[in-house]
Amino acid sequence: MSDLHTPAPADPALDAPPFRWRWLALVAVLTAEIMDLLDATVVAVAAPSIENEIGGGSTMIQWIAAGYTLAYAVGLVTGGRLGDRYGRRRVFLIGLVGFVATSALCGLAVSPAMLVTCRILQGLTGAVLIPQGFGIVKATFPPRELGAAFGSFGPAMGLAAVGGPILAGALIGWDVGGAGWRTVFLINVPIGLACLALAWRVLPESRSETALRLDPVGMLLVSAGLLLVIFPLVQGRELGWPWWTFALLAAAVPVLALFGRHQIRRVRAGRSPLVEPALLHNPAFRGGLVVGLVFFAGMTGLTLTIGLYLQIGLGYSPLRAGLALAPWAFGVAAGAALSGAVLANRFGRAVIQAGAVVMAVGMVGVIATLDLADGPVTGWQLAPALVVCGLGMGLLIAPFFDIVLAGVTLPMVGSASGVLNANQQLGASAGVAVLGTVFFQVAASGDFTGGMRAVLWSAAGAVLAAGALAVLLPRRARPET
Template sequence: METLYRRRWLALAAVLIAEIMDLLDATIVGVAAPSIERDLGGGSTTIQWVAAGYTLAYAVGLVTGARLGDLLGRRRVFLAGLAGFVVTSALCGLATTPGMLIAFRVLQGLCGAVLIPQGFGIVRAAFPPAELGKAFGAFGPAIGLSAVAGPIVAGALVAGDVAGLGWRAVFLVNVPIGLAGLALAWAVLPGSRAENVPGGVRSLDLGGMLLVGLGLAAAVVPLVQGRELGWPAWAVALPVAAVPLLALFGGHQVRRARTGRPPLVEPALFRIRAFTGGTVVGLVFFAGMTGLVLVLGLYLQLELGFGPLQAGLTQAPWAFGVAAGSVLGAGVLAPRLGRGAIQLGAAVMTVGVLGVLATLGFAPVTGWTLAPALVVCGVGMGVLLAPFFDIVLAGVDGPLVGSASGVLNAVQQLGAAVGVATLGTMWFQVAAGAGMTAGFRVVLVAVAVTTVLAGALTVLLPRRAAAPEETPEAAAETAPA
């Protein structure tokens, strides 16, 4: 145990490599999509599905992936998920039709769903309580930087045309990075025993998996496919049906918990104020942020005529802003303001988004004219994310960490899928009638609204990261026999 404890920062590095790979793959499509479309064919719906197929599969699989870590041990499941992610990344890079690429992206998302939720539990096991705040604090900047660095990396790889690979390099680059991360994880991750769950893997909640999968698919699929098909009746009915399906899932989880059978999602989580508020804030924020990353990359290439590298580099000021905001947020603002740092970050990011909207009034729009507003966007985003995961997860008790990490990541990816589907559809719909610039203006207004809403919803969070609350399960474990 002492050797593993000394390696805790290396263990955190292995977990963050996986997080970074996942976020890069979730945001590369905005820059790589035009090249993919020229090479493989397909229309705007294909572009959306290459992005949304990954995030939707990821969101659907996360709660199950988290539970597998509890049942089989987080180290073992992390390594299996990372190996699968490497293989499916290679398959994406070798795809020869739009259908193949979308199918492999779905498989890649499922592997990510097995991999990513183990990270929070691994970190929780490797670090002493006094250092958990610093460890969790690293997730926000890593996630923020990865989200906005994705387009820059994609632009460089597509434009560089390494070995004639073109867009395929954005997926194949995961192979060497993933193998290096796999070797590091194998060497340094602490071992974790599976929970003593009656029935083991046989107790996995298949009914819950079906209900949550159907509910999430019903909510997102029509948003992507409906516009191209002229909004048939089923595209309107399915999102309505998603509500009772997800309500049935919630009731099913409560019943399983009451009867002593392990649920996919522990109902006790939602009695923890920080966690419940964090899921709401995360859903709203990541929907706006991820949708903006997609549409900005498409707008720069399809309307302004930028090449992939130029489109990626145009977003570099955003990444620099996230880096600066993360340092400022983690080192100065979060310790002093707590929840107020998230609110301040949301306000600053909103100013940046409105600055991009104002910049569209200049002629011509260039990377230089967009840079100041994108820097402000990034600073706000970095400040917002710096304390977010610490505040949300600090109050979660050890036995609930696996379920909590799965749900929080699922909400983040569900928000991304909804953002890609909704804002992508909004942009294509308006662009078809009023032009791409008009469509981008509408998207920017929508993102400003979601960012303001995310900042307002932080009132659901505690003012500062709290010590873990004692849940009924924890109390039962410590009660005298």
């Protein structure tokens, strides 16, 4: 096993012997992705239990979610570049150790202030950890297997996004050892330690062959710009959209424009940029940013509000709400398996477009179920439409990352990973802000079903728009297939 830590080839040829432990390396990377996404979604279910035990009020509870989101989104672009500079394996392991440690601290928190602080630190460690995954896969797998490797990210992320509330509801309902809500954070400790042992053993080291220097001015500008966007999106709905939220969003435009100009000047001066401007000249990557922004806005906004509707509107317990969403997760798994094994390589972006249509049909089915239900809707009544919705989501998300990242070369993959993940987080924050506002405005009169119906129509429109925008992507990830 002396080749476990041998650097993976920068651009392996089709006939080169592949890295021996590549599939185990993929398992380690996907496990980290799943832990991160679970922690981004569980708080919506755990929040009532947290408030009951340690207090803090609604604003403090809001920051338990917002602190993680802000820190994670702001740190992603810089985190992606750290792996290119210092080695993706090394940075992955450092980020994973930090994520496990901060997860344990979250689970042991004794006050709202301590929990919010630990969540911010957890978001920062996640921003260091997660962007390394795409680069590790790109450096580890031969070109003929990259489609299957990248194609696994979408289903894993989709299942984690839907499965987070299910897991949170189950853990809180089971109340293992009397830990209650703390288990949604403490569960990361055994999983993370197992992932760490695997990653230490099988991940190869890789870094950019070009000597990179960090860009502190660029880091400051992109962090400030993203903060000016994400902060008002996260807090705006809770505070009723005061004037300063729009002022901050407007201020983000010149800050990000200045960041873009700074990056171009660094390239012209022969210095390493934080974000490679060449990425935006890649049609697949550029189109992927647009499609991903719209899709993740609709998907994440719907995931949040349907969990709120089941608990607040229908009075479901966290466990019952999680079980009611299980058919959605089953549909995602089935759709992703069908797409990855049969459809994606053959039909490419057409699968993304078909998945958008199927997912929208599932949402309309949920609306019809709500309209036709005689009294409060049950989980069994929702199940068929949720399966269809999940099936479409699995079809769509499985080929997405493969098509978007297929043309990104290894020297740019850290930068691409940070930007793509930050874009996904931006879309998710916008979706939660907009669809959450829609839901609560309609539900303010007590009509929670009406609020859910409005969100479903809005989310269906966003998903269909993402499907239509998929024309910006290449027909296939690799034309020769």
